[in-house]
Amino acid sequence: DTGVSQDPRHKITKRGQNVTFRCDPISEHNRLYWYRQTLGQGPEFLTYFQNEAQLEKSRLLSDRFSAERPKGSFSTLEIQRTEQGDSAMYLCASTAGGNYNEQFFGPGTRLTVL
Amino acid sequence: GNSVTQMEGPVTLSEEAFLTINCTYTATGYPSLFWYVQYPGEGLQLLLKATKADDKGSNKGFEATYRKETTSFHLEKGSVQVSDSAVYFCALSDLLIGPLYSGGGADGLTFGKGTHLIIQP
Numbered sequence: 001d002t003g004v005s006q007d008p009r010h011k012i013t014k015r016g017q018n019v020t021f022r023c024d025p026i027s028e029h030n031r032l033y034w035y036r037q038t039l040g041q042g043p044e045f046l047t048y049f050q051n052e053a054q055l056e057k058s059r060l061l062s063d064r065f066s067a068e069r070p071k072g073s074f075s076t077l078e079i080q081r082t083e084q085g086d087s088a089m090y091l092c093a094s095t096a097g098g099n100y101n102e103q104f105f106g107p108g109t110r111l112t113v114l
Numbered sequence: 115g116n117s118v119t120q121m122e123g124p125v126t127l128s129e130e131a132f133l134t135i136n137c138t139y140t141a142t143g144y145p146s147l148f149w150y151v152q153y154p155g156e157g158l159q160l161l162l163k164a165t166k167a168d169d170k171g172s173n174k175g176f177e178a179t180y181r182k183e184t185t186s187f188h189l190e191k192g193s194v195q196v197s198d199s200a201v202y203f204c205a206l207s208d209l210l211i212g213p214l215y216s217g218g219g220a221d222g223l224t225f226g227k228g229t230h231l232i233i234q235p
Contacts (some may be wrong), residue, residue: 033222042118042203042225043158057223091158098178102148105158
């Protein structure tokens with residue numbers, strides 16, 4: 001199966017620690033997206049990459065968040081000095097682009113900040 | 115900015131009942147519209163899509179028609195099954211033309227809050 005994969009699937013950390021998540025998109029998909037989903041809500045857009053370039057960031061993405069896609073393939077999302085409010089499911093999606101922007105989602109990384 | 119509003123859940127139906135989940139949207143450009151489904155313990159999956167006005171998306175017995183005049187994309191199914199129990203999300207993607215949009219969410223999907231559907235045997 002060559003779907004979107006994310007690692008780890010679950011992460012528990014203490015407040016103030018740094019965490020890093022990884023996303024491997026479908027191969028040859030040039031666009032990669034990060035979303036955050038809290039309980040009872042739909043996913044909220046965080047940021048996206050066209051190849052290795054980060055082209056857009058949501059206002060939701062505070063300075064403690066940073067994302068990279070160094071070679072235009074996998075991507076990492078780092079959260080520094082985690083807060084309890086960062087607890088959520090972090091979703092990654094990829095698409096080959098095109099006008100209707102059909103995105104394929106990974107299983108997500110569930111972050112719990114104690 | 116863009117937004118999607120869908121009916122609150124949970125929606126509880128008996129097997130073989132007719133299903134409608136309402137979805138309306140506001141958008142600044144020319145949106146494509148989607149329904150995603152999240153089965154228990156699984157990730158989001160695209161259920162169906164429509165890319166322009168009057169298009170009808172369909173998959174697995176579900177249908178939704180892009181109604182520009184009412185800015186709606188209601189999901190319907192004629193006869194639901196227990197296996198349809200899941201959370202359904204309506205979403206839009208706005209095709210932006212021109213300079214880089216800085217409003218947040220450019221080229222990302224804007225989702226509704228989701229509707230939890232429970233089908234009882």
